Amino acid sequence: MQEKADSELVRRQNRRVVLNALRRHGALARIEVGRATGLSPASITSIASHLIAEQVIEELDQEFPLGASTRRGRPVVRLGIKAGAAHVLAVNISIDAVGLAIADFNGQILHRSSLYLPTYKAKAERFGDDVAVAILDFLKTAGFGSSAIARIGIAVQGLADDKEGSLVWSPAFSAKNIPLTGPITAKLGVGCLIANDANMIAEGFLAEDPHTNRGTTATIFTGYGVGMGLIIDGKVYLGATGGACEFGHMNHIPHGAPCRCGRRGCIEAYAADYGIWREANGARDDDAPHEAIDPKLMQALLKRAVDGDVKAVQAFEKAGEALGIGIARLIAILNPDRIVIAGPGLNAAHIIEPSLHRGVVAGVIEELRKNVSIEFVSFETDMILRGTIAALLKAVDGDMAAQVMGG
Amino acid sequence: MQEKADSELVRRQNRRVVLNALRRHGALARIEVGRATGLSPASITSIASHLIAEQVIEELDQEFPLGASTRRGRPVVRLGIKAGAAHVLAVNISIDAVGLAIADFNGQILHRSSLYLPTYKAKAERFGDDVAVAILDFLKTAGFGSSAIARIGIAVQGLADDKEGSLVWSPAFSAKNIPLTGPITAKLGVGCLIANDANMIAEGFLAEDPHTNRGTTATIFTGYGVGMGLIIDGKVYLGATGGACEFGHMNHIPHGAPCRCGRRGCIEAYAADYGIWREANGARDDDAPHEAIDPKLMQALLKRAVDGDVKAVQAFEKAGEALGIGIARLIAILNPDRIVIAGPGLNAAHIIEPSLHRGVVAGVIEELRKNVSIEFVSFETDMILRGTIAALLKAVDGDMAAQVMGG
DNA sequence: ATGAATTTTTTTGACGTCCAAAATAATAGT
DNA sequence: ACTATTATTTTGGACGTCAAAAAAATTCAT
Secondary structure: OOOOOOHHHHHHHHHHHHHHHHHHHOOEEHHHHHHHHOOOHHHHHHHHHHHHHOOOEEEOOOOOOOOOOOOOOOOOOEEEEOHHHOOEEEEEEEOOEEEEEEEOOOOOEEEEEEEEOOOOOOOHHHHHHHHHHHHHHHHHHHOOOHHHOOEEEEEEOOEEEOOOOEEEEOOOOOOOOEEOHHHHHHHHOOEEEEEEHHHHHHHHHHHHOOOOOOOEEEEEEEOOOEEEEEEEOOEEOOOOOOOOOOHHHOEOOOOOOEOOOOOEOEOHHHHOHHHHHHHHOOOOOOOOOOOOOOHHHHHHHHHHHHOOOHHHHHHHHHHHHHHHHHHHHHHHHHOOOEEEEEOHHHHHHHHHHHHHHHHHHHHOOHHHHOOOEEEEOOOOOHHHHHHHHHHHHHHHHHHHHHOOOOO | OOOOOOHHHHHHHHHHHHHHHHHHHOOEEHHHHHHHHOOOHHHHHHHHHHHHHOOOEEEOOOOOOOOOOOOOOOOOOEEEEOHHHOOEEEEEEEOOEEEEEEEOOOOOEEEEEEEEOOOOOOOHHHHHHHHHHHHHHHHHHHOOOHHHOOEEEEEEOOEEEOOOOEEEEOOOOOOOOEEOHHHHHHHHOOOEEEEEHHHHHHHHHHHHOOOOOOOEEEEEEEOOOEEEEEEEOOEEOOOOOOOOOOHHHOEOOOOOOEOOOOOEOEOHHHHOHHHHHHHHOOOOOOOOOOOOOOHHHHHHHHHHHHOOOHHHHHHHHHHHHHHHHHHHHHHHHHOOOEEEEEOHHHHHHHHHHHHHHHHHHHHOOHHHHOOOEEEEEOOOOHHHHHHHHHHHHHHHHHHHHHOOOOO
């Protein structure tokens, strides 16, 4: 049930609302913050002066290069998030690779790096320490002490459990239940969170445009694998163990094609790169491969399809159908406002789209599907780190907002 | 984003928290309300005195029949929701029938009635008025003026759209987009809400036991049809148009058996009464019937299965598999804490259960499924009206809590 | 019976936060 | 220099919470 409310809740919520407004709109004058939040100018003055004293935000110099301000009246003083108020560190673990980035409190990436770290053969009991060491090295070369980092966030392919702080299962690993946040917090003394990479991207979308992403928005990523981030009611939905939204491993056809997860018939087994590749090359009953298919091979396969190779076309169409029926099932359960499809798999969008739509139409009542907008958007792998940074900043904002307004 | 907070929010929230505590635990002394809510005794005194002045709650007479209180100290004065503070009216529309109930502010049903009202042949433009007339008649015989009703709630089979106030699609109707809340509010001058019956039952479960239903709980109803109520984060999830959770019309097998919704392969076409009946009797390609299968026929079919009739057993097993794989898909998307299966279809639970579990196991990664509890619970049709009443009382509580504490 | 002990409830006074209104500050226009 | 205009800060009041003290209503002990 709902918690009781008191003046502490009011303070925390309004401080957060002010920080949110500055994050979303960039620099704003106090009066504009007031309009954006509904708070009175008097309250903004009070809240802002405290946040300034705490070095969380700052008054920005006016930039009137020459002309001076055009409007009459006392000129605005714009407020902005103070870049140096905190720093966060994002980690992206993918097949045999770790990406790292440090961002300031404005979300600007100050340093980034990526390094080779074998995953498929990694041992569960060592991998967390290896990542921690990689982070320490990165911090050293970046000239940061670990005490300068407010929080660390880890994005992973596969099933993450934030409560346990572990990577439960991933196609990139043969090991299971790999502890990550524990070893990292132990070695660095910094709070650490972990989530699926698709969920992190969804955090990024949400931070960027909360209005478009209101209600229920499902973002489906297709490429090397098939993932999903689900935004419900202004929050990224994580499910019971923080590992929700395994859209790629929702069953498409019972007892169907083999999947990297070890079972059969998952959407991924038809719609991910390896599924399309396998179908096009007639290797129907092979085990699913654990290495990524080289993007160049997929480009070549796409060219074959464009040039009219029937097998190749059919493989892409099957992928579209698998996605389409999966989306139809998603619509039946969740009645979302919006579905976004993104990822490198969309290089073949023009081949996939018709069968995808046929799948949606065949799979769910018209009355449910007709109000859902289905959009294809482009996507850069960058967005995993950016989304992780957004999630971290949101968490740190909460910490900042919770502080008492002393003095 | 989050709304700003002020003292009005604090008042509303704390008044609501107090009302919630009294609803959940029944009568409580002020000090017990304090323990349950975390509010100080001083605040409880203040809030309670206002709610008493507004006739929303009342001090209850002590019942010390003879022995007097056993404990030392000033005896408690228990507070309770005032039964007469408001009345709500619940309407349950099912095949050719309308159920009606008036409940007091304690949720006690004071009057109930049910009447024949043809649905399948009803016309969209008249049906809402017919229901409104039925409500007016019911109110008259119950001795209530429509001004004595705070809110009306309508539970329907099929797809409800609360924003439009209409029944978008239902297996019980041949017409579509039937306006309901509009005509009723017009004729009675009372606010009216509409929702799917399974969602209303979920509201009932939630009101009864918010603790067990925390996180994500999916409740699946099987019988004449297959429905679902989804509780996410302490709220019944409604989706974009208020018509979420059409689990029964989630696709099970593409191009599969015909369903009452006009498409093919829905879970319902395998797991609802008519699907099982059809399968057992070999009428594979018939259209799905629009009348309910007589429960006695289902009992007879169940007996056939128990007696070893292969066709009958297979039909029930197919139903279990359809439910199981559907649940597996649900788990892949939502990673729920808990799945509850209820409804008259569970008369065959012992035949259905093994294939249902096989379906779940085949359909989703072990790591996702192993933490989900899947429970079978009994269920009375009564619960639709009771759940609707719970939803209405929650809404009225909100109105009460929003009032200013004048005086 | 009477007073002590105990427990619940109310009262009192302070505190925190918001807000409206007034005051102040800083600019452009005349 | 003065006025108009707009942004920000200050002031004083309102509202709701809470801690602590007071009051109320009972049981227990003598």
